[in-house]
Amino acid sequence: MLYFAYGSNMFTPRLKARIASANLIGPGCLPGYRLVFHKVSIRDGSGKCNASFTGDQSDVVFGVLYDVSEADIMTLNEIEGVGQGYDAKILPIKRENEGLVKAQTYIATSIDARLKPFHWYKEHVLRGANEHDLPREYIEYIKSVEAIIDTDSERTARELADIC
Numbered sequence: 448m449l450y451f452a453y454g455s456n457m458f459t460p461r462l463k464a465r466i467a468s469a470n471l472i473g474p475g476c477l478p479g480y481r482l483v484f485h486k487v488s489i490r491d492g493s494g495k496c497n498a499s500f501t502g503d504q505s506d507v508v509f510g511v512l513y514d515v516s517e518a519d520i521m522t523l524n525e526i527e528g529v530g531q532g533y534d535a536k537i538l539p540i541k542r543e544n545e546g547l548v549k550a551q552t553y554i555a556t557s558i559d560a561r562l563k564p565f566h567w568y569k570e571h572v573l574r575g576a577n578e579h580d581l582p583r584e585y586i587e588y589i590k591s592v593e594a595i596i597d598t599d600s601e602r603t604a605r606e607l608a609d610i611c
Contacts, residue, residue: 448520449550451475451540453482453510454496455568456523457575465526466519472512474579475540477552481506482585484564484592486555489528491602493595494562496572497555509581512540512550520551532557565597567606 449472456462462469481501484494498508515523529535533553540550564572569592576586597603 448515448517449540449548450513450515450520450523451477451510451538451550451552452513452575453477453498453508453552455571455575457511458571458578459511459575461571461575462513466515466523468516468519469513470515472514473542474581475510475512475542475548475550477508477510477538477540478504479506480508482508482588483560484569485558485560485562487532487557487559487562489531489557491565491597491599492562493568493597494559494564495555495568496564497558498552499555499558507585509576509585510540510552511575511579512542512548527553529553563593563595565603565606566594567597567603569594570607 477498479502480498483497483499486495486497488495524535527533534556535551536554537549537551539547541547573589
């Protein structure tokens with residue numbers, strides 16, 4: 448099954464640590480959506496990524512396609528909190544020179560525009576965007592998103608250790 452990652456799961460080491468079957472296909476994009484960090488995290492209350500529908504085809508969420516086993520998609524659904532802040536959706540993802548493919552992704556159902564991501568979460572997203580050579584202006588947009596310091600020093604250390 449195809450999975451479109453546009454948040455922290457774009458960073459291949461993070462996704463592979465969560466689900467072993469993930470095989471990289473490559474970059475893609477979701478037109479008519481815009482990347483925002485307003486999804487309420489069920490674990491820590493911070494802002495996580497969401498592909499927010501705008502309907503404007505000039506808005507685009509860039510991300511990465513992976514081929515994932517059905518069993519691991521079920522595991523990923525649990526990790527991502529399907530039914531608890533995200534819905535799993537099958538959406539058309541545009542691939543350069545290949546047209547559209549259908550892939551599962553996650554769309555937030557629990558949002559709060561006042562939220563900000565933790566700095567370590569934003570770092571996961573940036574690492575994934577850089578790893579897959581997403582457009583420079585898109586990476587600059589992610590860099591411009593204000594992040595906050597996580598006061599849970601153990602979680603911060605664990606998350607930053609996963610990045611290195």
